[in-house]
Each structure stands twice: as structure tokens, then as C-alpha cells.
Amino acid sequence: MKATIWHNPKCGTSRKTLAILEERDDVELTVVEYLKNPPSREKLAQLYSDMGITPCEGLRIRGTDATERGLTGADANTVLEAMESDPILIERPIVETEKGAAICRPQEKVLDLL
Structure with missing residues (x-):
């Protein structure tokens, strides 16, 4: 496998x-x-879809500034864009x-x- x-x-x-x-x-x-080779926003969207969760549910809060950036309540596109540019936000x-x-x-x- x-x-x-x-x-x-x-x-x-x-x-x-x-x-x-x-x-x-x-x-x-x-x-x-x-962190060195982040997945594309399309790949992230596909992974979260396969998991049956939203990008916001896949957001890493601990050790990041996600809350301060307002990402915890943001729409999927905003979260995916932030994850793509700053992959530390990916749980x-x-x-x-x-x-x-x-x-x-x-x-x-x-x-x-x-």
C-alpha cells in the first residue's frame, strides 16, 4: 500500500x-x-475533503498566530491561502x-x- x-x-x-x-x-x-515543501492549496483542499473536514478544522492553533490573524473563524479560501503561504498553520x-x-x-x- x-x-x-x-x-x-x-x-x-x-x-x-x-x-x-x-x-x-x-x-x-x-x-x-x-514546512520545506508545502502542499498546494488544491492539494490541501483535496485532503480536507477526503477527511470530511473543513480547512478551518485542519488549522493548527497551538504554537501559531492563527487566532491573532483571525483564521479560526475565516472562510475556507482564506484559511487555505494562509496555509499555502505559511505551512506552519497546517495541523x-x-x-x-x-x-x-x-x-x-x-x-x-x-x-x-x-
Whole structure:
């Protein structure tokens, strides 16, 4: 099975999720350090659609200035634009497989995608 993780190596949950994926022999893994290579706004919209959540629900609040910027109540286009230009606003880690996509918090949530 193919899996892609949008990963932040400084994040403990992201590292733990990555470790779960790396331990699996049946996973062909692509790791994207999203702070260095952010997903496009179109890719983000597709991921959130696949998750069944709004971009605002995928917004990282902790450790960001999202609240101060008024993003917590903003429309989808505004949030996606902010995430594309400042990827620290993307809640992590996101994992995508043929079974769907999820923000893997807690990290065990990745098992639902395998």
C-alpha cells in the first residue's frame, strides 16, 4: 500500500506516526517535510475533503498566530491561502493512503488508514 505523510520532524506526534509507517513492510512510504515543501492549496483542499473536514478544522492553533490573524473563524479560501503561504498553520501529521486521509492525532489514528 502507498502512503504519504506530511511530516514535521520537530513534532513528536509526527515522528511517532512516521515510525509506525516505517515499521510496516506492506507500506510504500513517501515522506514530505511540508514546512520545506508545502502542499498546494488544491492539494490541501483535496485532503480536507477526503477527511470530511473543513480547512478551518485542519488549522493548527497551538504554537501559531492563527487566532491573532483571525483564521479560526475565516472562510475556507482564506484559511487555505494562509496555509499555502505559511505551512506552519497546517495541523500535522497528515497521512494519505488509498483508504483515505487523516490528521493522525493521536498517532494510532494512522492504523485506520492501513
